[in-house]
Amino acid sequence: MSRPPTVTLTLVSGHLDRTDHVFDERSTSVVGRSRDCSPRLPNDEHHRTVSRHHCLLDINPPVIRIRDFGSLNGTYVNGLKIGQRAQDESPEEAATQTFPEHDLTDGDEIRIGDTVFRVDIHAEDTVTHAQCAKCRREVSDEVGGRPGEYLCAACQASPSGILRMLLDLAHSGHAELHAIAGYTLLQELGRGGMGVVHLARHESSGKEVALKVMLPRVATRPEARQRFLREVALTKALRHPNIAALEGAGFVNGIFFFTTEYCTGGSVDVLLQRRGGRLPVDEAVGLALQALDGLEHAHRQGVVHRDLSPSNILLHRDTDGSMTAKISDFGLAKAFDRAGLSGLTRTGEAAGKPWFMPAQQVINFKDAKPTGDVWALAACLYNMLTGAYPRDFPRGEDPWRIVLESPAVPVREREPDVPQALAGVIDQALREKPEFGFHSAAELRLALLAVAHG
Incomplete structure (x- = not known):
């Protein structure tokens, strides 16, 4: 059996805890000085100009791309600068730009501050003739x-x-x-x-x-x-x-x-469109509580959704006219991505859906946790109540940098009519640092029940 393709970042110069990082499946890697980065660069005199979140690697072995996040001193590939904000620009101003992506090849060197990595690519055996599985033409x-x-x-x-x-x-x-x-x-x-x-x-x-x-x-x-x-x-x-x-x-x-x-009532995002973008508090919280029941069951079975949004919270109209929320596509989209089947889709113009995604899911793409689903469900509730996303995503700004560096806007700043006790639970649920506000679907469900009935 042939060895699967891999991409390895091998340390050429610098002082890190690890000398190589091996990627054998679909992944992303954020490089910088922040504690959540991997590889994490030293916070020393040789890396003072390195940003907390400096650049993003998008990897689908044997393919790898890199994009600078608008750092002050740039990222270098084979000695050429691929991204840098202007000297008179602030990080916030640089965030309004999306710097171009660059495909990397075997043997390329990446320099960030005084740290240099070599890209080592092991590609599988190649084919010279291939046909489309449907129409059989040469592809x-x-x-x-x-x-x-x-x-x-x-x-x-x-x-x-x-x-x-x-x-x-x-x-x-x-x-x-x-x-x-x-x-x-x-x-x-x-x-x-x-x-x-x-x-x-x-x-x-x-x-x-x-x-x-x-x-x-x-x-x-x-x-x-x-x-x-x-x-x-x-x-x-x-x-x-x-x-x-x-x-x-x-x-x-x-x-x-x-x-x-088949769910006869469509999806929550379609319901929001029909209702002018927002739902009443009781209806929104009721749907969130039902979805949390589904999440709790899945998490007990060891299954994480990884891609929760209003579009995959479906609604089934019962015989008495009431609506039951049902989570769909459990893990399928992210598992498809993780298996490498969707190609390189998380960066650039095909950036995926960052609006309901916690930062940890970008940083640690391969090892999604139940806490990420809990955060995403709170983001869905936020959207049902306000018609907005928890973070601001101005047109033209890098969405993944926003996910990494921008906290959620307090819900009552979007919609002052959200009851204060409910707003407190939602804001806590959307906290990510120093840790997630709620650690399980059951915790968030109990907190919502307390304010809904209190």
Whole structure:
């Protein structure tokens, strides 16, 4: 079996606790003097001009990119400066700029202050001929030499067509598609950068499900596929009234597909659009409490969501007209990213969704904790009450630097009508330093219950 690709930062000069940092899966790394950085540079006379959060490495082995955060003295690659704010600019003024990203290659050297790292890349065996798994046209130029299954850009541009193709194969008896055999597409429910989701009905039983495809942006190695499907198996095991059940999943012809419980009331973000951007306190807190029940159950099973936002808190209309909140896509988006299947997506113009993300999840991307979900749920509640994000994200500013360095704005500064006791709980829940305000979904739920009924 071939060795998987790796990216290693090897210390060439400087004094650090570790001489190398090895990355063998999708990751990000923030370099600087802050305690939360890795690699963390010394806070000494040789690094006084190094910023707390100096630069960001975006890594999907064997590919690695670097971007300076607008530091005072810049970041150097092979002796060339790749980013630096002007001498008369403050850090806040520099934050209004997004400095360009640079792809790194094997043997490149990065200098920050007096510390120098060499980039060592171990690439897997390359392929010279590759075909699209759907249309079979030559895609060697798109794959970039990486082995594995891949869909060409033209096919990726039509995810609904791919879904229909899968259903046709399922109807013809394809063994790996039995989970979706007998379904007919009714309407598109939504789409994003990774795929599309449709409402589908089973022809004989009449059961309706949400049928989703997720499309890898890179050639899919068997190891990455199995890593992702292992995470999917954990999600399938979750059964709770406040979690949208994942029922079926599979992979065929370079495509991942899923069937999940269909929630008739749409999602919280759509509800907010219908209601003018805000919900009444009792309704918002009620939905948050239900979502926290789902989170608590998942966390007890060792499953972390990693990507919680109003768009994946779904609503199911019960027979009595009430709405039940159900968390969907448990861990799927971040597991897809972590397996390297979404390519390099967290920086630059395709920066992902930083609006509901705690700083720790950027810094320690691989090891997401339940506390990150609790923070994100509090951010969702904040959004339901105010129509705003906890942090300000001015147009043109680097969103990841904002996540790393800007605390949440107190909720009553956004909406003075939020009750003071409730605001205190939300502000505490959105605290990140020196530690998270709440350590579990159960803690936050009890705190919200106390102010809701007090």
